[in-house]
Amino acid sequence: MVSTQPFRSSFLQSSQHRSKRTKSNTNQLPNSPLLPLHFHLPLQSRKKRRRIKVKRNGTKHTTPINPNFTPNLKRDTQMVTEGPRKKRKIGESSILVSRQSISIQQNTAKRTVTPFHYDKIVKSSTASNFILKDNRKSTSVHQISSSWIDMPSSAQKGLHNPAVLCYRNSLLQALLHSPKLVNWLRSYHRFGVRTSCATPCVACRLLSVFNSYWSSTSKDLRVATKELDKAFISAGWQNGRSGRQEDPEEQLVWLAKVLSEQLPTNQFSAFEAISRFTLNSNTKCSSCGYLSVNKGEIEGTLSIDLRPKIKNGTIADYLRPYFSYWVEDFKCDRCSSRSPKQRNRKICHQPDTLVIQLKRFGWDGRKDNSPIPFSSNLSLNQYRNEGNTYDCEYELTAVICHIGVMNSGHYICRAKGPDKRWMKFDDLKVSEMTIEQAIHPGTRNGWTPYLLFYQRTVKDLPR
Secondary structure, three states, rough: OOOOOOOHHOOOOOOHHHHHOOOOOEEOOOOOOOOOOOHHOHHHHOOOOOOEEEEEEEEEEEEEOOOOOOEEEEHHOOEEEEOOOEEEEEEHHHHHHOOEEEEEEEOOOOOEEEEEEOOOOOOOOOOOOOOOOHHHHHHHHHHOOOOOOOOOOHHOOOOOOOOHHHHHHHHHHHOOOOHHHHHHHHHHHOOOOOOOOOOOOHHHHHHHHHHHHHHHHOOOOOOOHHHHHHHHHOOOOOOOOHHHOHHHHHHHHHHHHHHHOOHHHHHHHHHHHHEOOOOOOOEEEOOOEEEEEEEEEEHHHHHHEEEOOOOOOOOOHHHHHEEEEEEEOOOOOOOOOOEEEEEEEEEEEEOOEEEEEEEOOOOOOEEOOOOOOOOOEOOOOEOOOOOOOOOOOEEEEEEEEEEEEEEEEEEEEEEEEEOOOOOEEEEEEEEOHHHHHHHHOOOOOOOOOEEEEEEEOOOEEEE
């Protein structure tokens, strides 16, 4: 019979009681270097190692804390705590200690312990309090790999286009070649933290496409993309609305909206942390010098205006007006002046997957075909907020290009695979290309880059 002794008392046993245990007790966890240190410590001593008074039989005893104490699995997994004043009963298959999930696979010959951090990333997804924790190592996003796990280059393939889905095929290829996003969705299902699904669930259908693309045949992939299309239609997306061509950037924004509605809050918060910026903006009054501060602005895609034109301007030149610009008719909180004021944006949190949109389609229905040079590497370090010491260095992973006019044309995707080779995906057609061809700025009568996908190069392990 499993003991019902409280979890806290079991951790605070005296050394005399612990010495009575036999070494043959098979219910004890092995001493593993994978176990975090505070797994062995009571909750009250995580920040400070101090002596705690425990009441036993009406008498107060002072019990020293032994960090090398190994808990008894049968007894101690019956009642565990996630935090102060909150307890939860669970089975013997898993333990939750201070929001750390430790998966235990029991075997008659060997018991393995594998730690996996799945802490909540942010308090809420609203703009007012979407402020990520300063310590990046304490977030579960940091635990999601940015490498190509189970994604062989030999599996790369084209996508079937039954009608006018070139915009979606190009977007899917770009997402499929963003390892951080693929691994995020895989981890969401792999570790069983999914509590419920919508009917049909867009995230489930998207995961099926990801898995079929990297591990199955083209036939399985075609079935998966058909099911994804049904899920999109069920969620409200309409293909070819009013006879116009759809936009991959609009599809990406819509997809994020649907995920926010269907996914659990902590899972979508992880998606936001991977794919969105958190910015602080400062607006300085030109009359009295008063500085107005707005914190916690959320930005997903960086939409870059191509007007006014910058002579010989590169993508870095067009990014500057995004982070520093003048605003008209902004009322000063101090002097009530409405004169033009300069606003500067600073990055508080940088996403692991960065999407830049070159705004080529204007309100007048015309397309801007101007060539915009860009490189395979991009640095946003100069736009970091004071106190943000994490690198904002990015590496190009995919480019979505367009040919034609605003209401008609064709989309393709250029993407870098696990073997670092660049491929061109034109629906079902797949061909190899050079890096010089991939970063071509475009021509006025040919292909023009529209969406740029970058992945952050992780160099900033917690210091």
